[in-house]
Amino acid sequence: MITVADVMKLPSMYGATILAGHAGMSNPVESVTVLEYGWITNTLDELFSKTEFQGNDLIITSFATIADNVEAQCENIRRYQAMGSVGFILFYIGLILPSVDDRVIACCNELDLVLITMPEDIRTHKYSDVIGDIYHAIFKDQQAGSNYVSTLIRRFSNLPAEQRNTGTLLRMLSNHLQASIILTDYKKSISNIVCWPQSLSELLSKDLKKQLQKMQGEQAVKISYDDGAGYLQHCPTLLEGKEGFDLYTFKYNELLSREDLWQASEFVQLYSHIWNKDLGKLVTSELVRAIIDDDPLKMRRLADLFQINVAELNQMWVFDSVDSSEPDLKLLRKCTEYFSGIYKTVLVGYYESNMVIFAHAPKTAGERDAIVQDFINESADSYSNYIVVCCDCLNTTNDAHNAYFDVMQYASYARSIYPQKRVLRPSDVSFASICAKEAACREAQIHYLKIIEDIEATPELLTTLTAYLLDHESSMANTAKALCCHINTIKYRLNAIRDNTGYSPSKPADVYPLLIAVAINRMRNSENE
Structure with missing residues (x-):
């Protein structure tokens, strides 16, 4: 990308001076225009009314037709800047244009428009030398750079909003x-x-x-x-x-x-x-898509554009929409604001209809768990229409790819198994995938449901076992509190479950088949609701 600063280094610009607009030196240059007619008349108004934005051009002029009219000079500067011009190169100072008025300099400084003057009182300088030199530099730059998307996006993003x-x-x-x-x-x-x-x-x-x-x-x-x-x-x-x-x-x-x-x-x-608001203002969604698709070339381009180090993004939040296939821009803004206040590096966007957040999370599990708990306490109620999953320890974009599609395939099963969890974790999704695969096999499903068949006739036993194993992580105290009964009642029921099934909810070897059984039972009941 050729900038105004690069133009100043060209041979044809030897001896040129920058009078104003130093803040615009990094602006790109893609064309050159010669200003011939400068009078503020109906003709000029008509010319400008029919002219759209022309890109980042440099204007070459001597203000020959308006050499003694400073107001007209300033008006031309404003109009060309509004069309996207990045600077003016003034020729023949002292020969055609008597001098550069302070009001012209102030106008350029106000607009951050670079004002360059060629050496004064020299007749041998030609427009054609500068024009040819600049276009040759632009051509060489375009030939050298095979990827122009990042350059154009960067230039486009620096334009005024209008x-x-x-x-x-x-x-x-x-x-x-x-x-x-x-x-x-x-x-x-x-x-x-x-x-x-x-x-x-x-x-x-x-x-x-x-x-x-x-x-x-x-x-x-x-x-x-x-x-x-x-x-x-x-x-x-x-x-x-x-x-x-x-x-x-x-x-x-x-x-x-x-x-x-x-x-x-x-x-x-x-x-x-x-x-483009008409097509959905999904900020950085293309980078989110490139990460999940594990597309290294596109990812590298966009990461450079948005100045994000993808290697730092070791955590992914997925908001799987339950009842909508359209992106929710209010949710996008809300989550961008919330998570930007937590993480140093955060990327928020959409993949299909699901919002995805990539973040640089803390290294310790305790710190990560605290962030999830804070989210549950402060915001989870606002996302009842979404299945929210937080995936940690993503070392590569391939990990992110696999985690995302596991969530897409099994998150709904995990939600039916753990209806009280406001944020699901990878272990929940992984367990749901095991249960879904077992349930898909008729013989396996019958085998596991038979384990709890003898306690289905006693609803409080099945309710206690399900709550104890799935909702309260085998805590008798928490299970008793949730079911509004004494802890001794929970002990009695767990012993009764062992007597009726032959499996002890407190022995590791027995817990696994009981877990699968109550999970498949919940999935089955959820499907029937």
Whole structure:
């Protein structure tokens, strides 16, 4: 990425001086524009009213038409800055422009717009030298960098909020690829079109709809014109389903590479997830998706973009939605605020319809358990429509991948086994997977349910055994408190269970089959409710 600071190092800029806007030196430069007409007239108003954001360009001028009008100079500076310009290079100081007024310097400082002056009273400096030098540097930079998504996203994110829209995004992509960009909606109607160069607008728009229909699944179509041909190409699919969009490129006399098309799609998709409210403002959800999908290339790009060290993320919270298939943005904001106050590093986003939080958790189990307990005490009641699972000790993204899909497959079973637990842990999900597999085998299910068959006729015995083993971690005191009876009553019932089943709830070897039996029984009852 070429910045204003890089431009200042070019040979053609030797002797140039920065008068204002030092804060904008790190802004990227992607084009150069020459300012010729500067009078504040209806003509200038008309020119600006029809001009959209053009990207991060440097303006070269001598203010020749308004050399004696400081107000007009400042007004031009404001208008070009609003269109995305990053700086002005002033030529012929002392020859055409008498001097740089302090009001111009103050205006540029206020806008963080870099103001550069070429050496004064020198006639040999040419616009063409600077323009050629800058474009050569931009071209070399683009050739050297195969991945342009991170650069474009970073530049886009630094724009003022009012400029972060679909039109600006496509213009930025178009300028980089030097190709026209077409975005269609799920009905295949043209939603946005940006032409490069803009002089192709009439030619491209003429038969575009017909050419799009002609593609019919083809990845590229050659369109012949009198003096050459252009190539209409389909980028990889962006968003599936009803709200899906399709992205196309059109480049004159040249095909774009498959890698360029993939990155174009990725750029637009990131925009749709991060900034576009109409498509769901799912901040960093693409990085969450890359981690769970265990996609190292995409993960590396996005982690660099969001400045997150993925290797530190050793804990994952999953909020599995029980009754909704749509992302809940209120939940996203609420959890972002809550967990950001707990963890030093936290990543919040969506994977499909489930919210996922990755965090850098403490090393000790005691500290991690305390965080979970605080969440239960402070916030768990707000998430009754979600199955909440907290997975610890994730050493790799493959661990996160496996943990997430285990949760997706077995969390509902774990919830039916442990209905009182507000936050499930990996051991709960793992035990639920064992029970689900045993229950899926008819012979195994019959075997385990037969163990507790003789106490089903005495409801208080089955209730006590279930509460003792599943809800209160084999604590007689807690079981007695929950069932509102004396601890001696619990002792009596546990002895009665041993007498009737032949299995002792207090012996480790006997506990396992009893656990499986009462868990399968709960799962069965939950299905029948």
